[in-house]
Amino acid sequence: MSSVEQHLATRRSAGLFDFSFMGLYEFEGLASIQRLQTRRVENLEPGQITYTLLLKEDGAVLIDATVWRMDADRFWLFAGRRSSTYGGRDRSGEYTIVALQGPASGRILSRLIGVDAIRGLHYFHFLETGNLIVARVGYTGELGYELLVPAADAPALRQTLLEAGRNEDLGECGWAAADSLRIEAGYVLFDREIDGRANPRELGLDRLAPGKNFEVTRRLAGLEILDERGRADLPAGKVTSECFSPTLGKTLALGFVSAQIGAGSAVQLADGRIARVATLPFYDPQRRRPRDHPL
Numbered sequence: 001m002s003s004v005e006q007h008l009a010t011r012r013s014a015g016l017f018d019f020s021f022m023g024l025y026e027f028e029g030l031a032s033i034q035r036l037q038t039r040r041v042e043n044l045e046p047g048q049i050t051y052t053l054l055l056k057e058d059g060a061v062l063i064d065a066t067v068w069r070m071d072a073d074r075f076w077l078f079a080g081r082r083s084s085t086y087g088g089r090d091r092s093g094e095y096t097i098v099a100l101q102g103p104a105s106g107r108i109l110s111r112l113i114g115v116d117a118i119r120g121l122h123y124f125h126f127l128e129t130g131n132l133i134v135a136r137v138g139y140t141g142e143l144g145y146e147l148l149v150p151a152a153d154a155p156a157l158r159q160t161l162l163e164a165g166r167n168e169d170l171g172e173c174g175w176a177a178a179d180s181l182r183i184e185a186g187y188v189l190f191d192r193e194i195d196g197r198a199n200p201r202e203l204g205l206d207r208l209a210p211g212k213n214f215e216v217t218r219r220l221a222g223l224e225i226l227d228e229r230g231r232a233d234l235p236a237g238k239v240t241s242e243c244f245s246p247t248l249g250k251t252l253a254l255g256f257v258s259a260q261i262g263a264g265s266a267v268q269l270a271d272g273r274i275a276r277v278a279t280l281p282f283y284d285p286q287r288r289r290p291r292d293h294p295l
Contacts, residue, residue: 001171007180007246009171010140014102016161017173019139019146020154022097025077025088026070033067033075036087038200038209044069049124049135053208054079054086059199063190064208066137068126080190095133096154100161101144101181104168106294109134109145111164115295123291132157136294139178141185141283143292180243183252186222186281192240193220193254202256204280218256221263222278225251229272237267237275245282252282 001009009015027033030042039052046069054062062085068076082092100109110118113129121127126135131153138144149157162170179189188194188203200206201214223237235258242253253275257267263279281287 001173003174003176003180004244004246006171006173006177009169010102010142010173010177010181011247012102013169013171014100014104014108014165015140015171015173015177016158016165017099017101017178019097019099020093020095020151021080021082022092023079023082023086024091024095025079025086026091027075027077027088029073030075032088033077036077037065037067038212039067040210041067041069041075046071047125047127049126049137051124051208053200053205055200055209056196059212059214060197061194061200061203061205062196063194064188064205068135094151095148096151096157098147098149098154098157098161099138099140099144099178100147101138101140102142103289103292104165104170105142105144108161108165108168108170109147110295112160118294121294138290139185139187140181141187141281141287142181142289143294144290179241180245183241183243183254184245184247184281184283185287186254186283188220188254189241195240198256202259216259219259220254220280221257221261222280222282223253223255223257223267223269223275224278225253225269226266226274226276228274231266231268231274234266234268234274235261237261237269237277239269239275247283252278254280 037052065079133148135146199214200209237257239253239255245252265277
């Protein structure tokens with residue numbers, strides 16, 4: 001399957017991705033995880049996940065991450081890049097991380113862990129069953145799950161999932177499809193939107209850093225690339241991520257514009273192209289699909 005076919009398979013049915021590049025760090029005790037990141041985690045229940053940020057000393061975002069409460073005193077932190085700077089016990093590489101994403105993902109996964117387990121697993125929660133950890137999260141803007149299994153057991157899990165999804169047109173997908181899906185869904189990526197300079201407010205993520213004030217001169221926006229070039233009267237826009245959207249049939253980007261520029265305005269990009277500023281996300285503006293009924 002091409003990356004476009006993989007993208008559309010995920011939107012229409014389901015896609016299977018390998019996210020094992022992610023870093024996994026284990027922390028003992030509430031204080032050790034609390035001081036590392038911006039969310040208050042004392043009220044997390046075991047089996048619950050929260051989305052969070054790690055900040056630099058100047059308030060810029062170092063990286064985004066998720067915190068999982070494994071039990072009363074043990075927490076896992078997942079980040080999109082492995083680094084010794086996060087602290088904790090580095091468990092990266094111990095698990096294979098498989099993402100099952102798309103409207104059919106709940107039906108497919110129910111054939112492995114049962115209908116009741118799927119119905120009871122809420123968004124941003126996880127469960128453990130045997131050697132498998134199943135979390136209801138995702139990076140595509142669809143209903144989806146991330147499955148963690150010891151690395152030695154990964155081939156068997158992958159084959160089982162493919163068999164379970166055979167009648168659902170489950171497609172094996174690579175990073176190009178994951179990237180275009182997340183751009184449509186307006187999700188940020190390290191080394192792109194998270195550029196080491198942007199603060200939470202500029203990224204539209206200040207809700208994740210309550211009680212902090214951030215100055216803002218630019219903001220993250222959606223950009224629809226137009227078939228026009230060269231108008232010197234337009235303000236500048238900077239592209240951080242770009243793709244052709246198989247879902248919407250147009251070229252889309254994430255990028256930064258001046259904080260004063262609103263949706264519908266035109267900006268000129270560094271290469272001379274013109275883009276129209278759009279509200280994020282491009283796809284599923286109310287972000288209802290990840291919370292859809294799974295069956």
